[in-house]
Amino acid sequence: MAGWFDLVRVKFIADFVKDNRWRYIVNGLGVTLEVTVFAVLIGIVLGFLVASIRSAHEKTGKLKLANAVCKAYLTVVRGTPVLVQLLIIYFVIFGSMPVNKVIVAIIAFGINSGAYVAEIVRSGILSVDPGQMEAGRSLGFNYMGTMRFIVMPQALKNVLPALGNELIVLLKETSVSGYIALQDLTKGGDIIRGRTYDAFMPLVAVALIYLAIVVGLSKCVALLERRLRSSDH
Amino acid sequence: MTTDTLIRVENLKKHFGDLEALRGVSLEITKGEVLVIIGPSGSGKSTLLRCLNLLELPTAGKILFEGQDIAAPKVNINAYRMKMGMVFQQFNLFPHMTVLKNMTIAPIRLLKKTREEAEEKAMALLKRVGLSDRADAYPSQLSGGQKQRIAIVRALCMDPDVMLFDEPTSALDPEMVGEVLEVMRELALEGRTMAVVTHEMGFAREVGTSLLFMDQGQIVEKGKPADLFDHPQNPRTREFLSKVL
Ligand SMILES: Nc1ncnc2c1ncn2[C@@H]1O[C@H](COP(=O)(O)OP(=O)(O)O)[C@@H](O)[C@H]1O
Ligand SMILES: [Mg+2]
Numbered sequence: 001m002a003g004w005f006d007l008v009r010v011k012f013i014a015d016f017v018k019d020n021r022w023r024y025i026v027n028g029l030g031v032t033l034e035v036t037v038f039a040v041l042i043g044i045v046l047g048f049l050v051a052s053i054r055s056a057h058e059k060t061g062k063l064k065l066a067n068a069v070c071k072a073y074l075t076v077v078r079g080t081p082v083l084v085q086l087l088i089i090y091f092v093i094f095g096s097m098p099v100n101k102v103i104v105a106i107i108a109f110g111i112n113s114g115a116y117v118a119e120i121v122r123s124g125i126l127s128v129d130p131g132q133m134e135a136g137r138s139l140g141f142n143y144m145g146t147m148r149f150i151v152m153p154q155a156l157k158n159v160l161p162a163l164g165n166e167l168i169v170l171l172k173e174t175s176v177s178g179y180i181a182l183q184d185l186t187k188g189g190d191i192i193r194g195r196t197y198d199a200f201m202p203l204v205a206v207a208l209i210y211l212a213i214v215v216g217l218s219k220c221v222a223l224l225e226r227r228l229r230s231s232d233h
Numbered sequence: 234m235t236t237d238t239l240i241r242v243e244n245l246k247k248h249f250g251d252l253e254a255l256r257g258v259s260l261e262i263t264k265g266e267v268l269v270i271i272g273p274s275g276s277g278k279s280t281l282l283r284c285l286n287l288l289e290l291p292t293a294g295k296i297l298f299e300g301q302d303i304a305a306p307k308v309n310i311n312a313y314r315m316k317m318g319m320v321f322q323q324f325n326l327f328p329h330m331t332v333l334k335n336m337t338i339a340p341i342r343l344l345k346k347t348r349e350e351a352e353e354k355a356m357a358l359l360k361r362v363g364l365s366d367r368a369d370a371y372p373s374q375l376s377g378g379q380k381q382r383i384a385i386v387r388a389l390c391m392d393p394d395v396m397l398f399d400e401p402t403s404a405l406d407p408e409m410v411g412e413v414l415e416v417m418r419e420l421a422l423e424g425r426t427m428a429v430v431t432h433e434m435g436f437a438r439e440v441g442t443s444l445l446f447m448d449q450g451q452i453v454e455k456g457k458p459a460d461l462f463d464h465p466q467n468p469r470t471r472e473f474l475s476k477v478l
Contacts (some may be wrong), residue, residue: 134288135325139339139391140315149338153329 015201021192025202028188029209035105035184042110043170044163047117050074052147054118055125059133060143070118077115080113083176085112090180101182105174113170120162124155157228164221166215175210185209237263238297239395239426240285245294247280247450254280256450257294262395267421268428269437269458272447273473278430281447282302282399285428286310315343318388322400324380326372326387332359333368338388344391350388355434358386378409384415389420396420398429434478438462446470 016022050070077085082130086108094104101224128151136146189206193199240262241423247255254277262268270278281287285296287310289302296304303313327335337351337357359365362382372380380401381401388396398417402410414436421427421440431437437458444458446467454461454470460477465471 129323129325131321131323132327133326135319135321135327137311138286138288138314138317138319139388140311140343141339142311145342149342150327157329 005163011196011198011201014196015192015198016205019195021195024183024188024191025185025205025209028183028185028206031069031102031177031183032171033176035109035174035177035182036167038106039109039113039174040167040170042106043113043117043166046110046114047121050114050118051090051121051125054122056203057146075120077112081174082109082112083179087179088177101177101180104180105177105182105184109170109174113166116166116169117163120159120166121155122212124162125151125157127158128154160228161221161225164217164224168217170223171217172210173211181215237265239266239299241295241297242281242285243295243297245281245284245296247277247284247289248292253450255284257292257445258450258452260364260445260455261451262321262426262428264394264426265424265442266426267440267442268445269441269443270428270445270447271432271434271437271477272445272453272474276447277450278447279399280450282428283395284320285397286314286319288319298419311343312342315339315391316394318391318393318396320381320384320388320398320401322403324372324377324384324404326380326384328372328373330448331371331382332364332375334382335372336390337385339387340390341456348396355386355390358389362386376409377405378412381405381409381413385413385416385420395426395428398431400430400432402431402433403417434462436473446473448473 014021039056050073052069053063053066057063057199069145085107089108090101090104090109132150133146136150137143141149174184174185177184178190181187183191191200192202196202237346239319242258242260245255245258246253247389258281259279260268270281270468272278272347276333281288284304287296291304293306295302297312298316301313302308303310326332326340330338332351335357336355336464337346337348340346340351340354343349356368359368362385364382364386367375367379367383372383385396385401391458401417402413410433416428416432417429418440429436429441441458444456444461445452446461446465446469448469454465454467461470462474465474
């Protein structure tokens, strides 16, 4: 028993303490959170834009070209793996430019997330009673004004939990960032594994950190859902 | 067309695919008139009313509002909609806003009134319909009759030239019908121009200044309410009235 404890202690020291290796984990976590948060912000902006264009086109028949662009975007992004998108954006689009990898990852995951957010928001818009649009228009609001003041606030409320889930999915998806040699949380654990030849501790540590964040976020989403359901406004 | 004509509809047609919901409707609404529209379900009453403020786009025909054809292309319909208040069967209050916000958002955003002006007017209207104490309530906290009274005063906040009512009491529990009809009766007494689709025959007879009977997308008969109720000329009118009276 004592021997086992000693072994764990030695491995722990080698994995995390020696040469300040814990920094790979902490810095990696920082990168992961940075990429996730900014990507989701880009995703929300893009998603709202695309959803608005698509809904406006369906309702009014205008914005034909913009709608076609949006449809192509949705098809391509949702039809290819996020890792392939990341690699293409890094090696093909930014191929010859010296560029911060964090920014590349934010752009790639933001563009990817936007497609999923767009569909979430669109379903939210569709979930709002059509009578709301009619009431807004009958008061004299134009289409955009009715969307902004009357439909969108209700749509957003309906999809807030789904947007929270998208954040959780995105957090986990950023773990492929190592493919462009970005030192995120996953890559940090993997670097330690390479140094110490101990796979168990660094990788389990990484997994536990993801798990803790995801469980925490899921709790928040569940709480939010309950709050929203209990209030009609 | 006299100068008293507010709305004039000429040979209005509306098709939904193969279905002809309106087959050439012509009518006139003069200022101060309370036009009541009755008819069986599916006869095109809602479609007619919704065409008047272009919630439905007519397939053919003209809608002249103060002489201007609003169904013509390039007309700014939003400006005309501000002059036509609409009250729906399902109330369609904005659930994420308080009663006061429901009533003031359009005057503030569209008529560029200050918040104080808009709220002052809204509170005065709330007082008239006996709902001053509900200004800060949300629609989900109101009864059906209260919701519909709010929907009516919300439309009135825009100072419309005409009010359109599409079966305003049909979604209400019977005990709440009276309070809504009472508000509408007062508006009529004030001289408001109104077009009302309803199944409330008592209201139609007492408050209406003219009555339209519609069937299968056409106006079958029109006249003074008392004449139409007591001496219907058309057999279809007679049959309908025998069922509802
Ligand atoms: N948006 C629509 N799409 C297709 N058909 C419709 C639509 N709105 C109404 N209709 C049809 O048009 C006819 C007239 O409907 P409506 O004006 O609602 O009648 P009413 O209000 O007199 O009951 C009905 O046959 C109805 O099914
Ligand atoms: Mg109807």
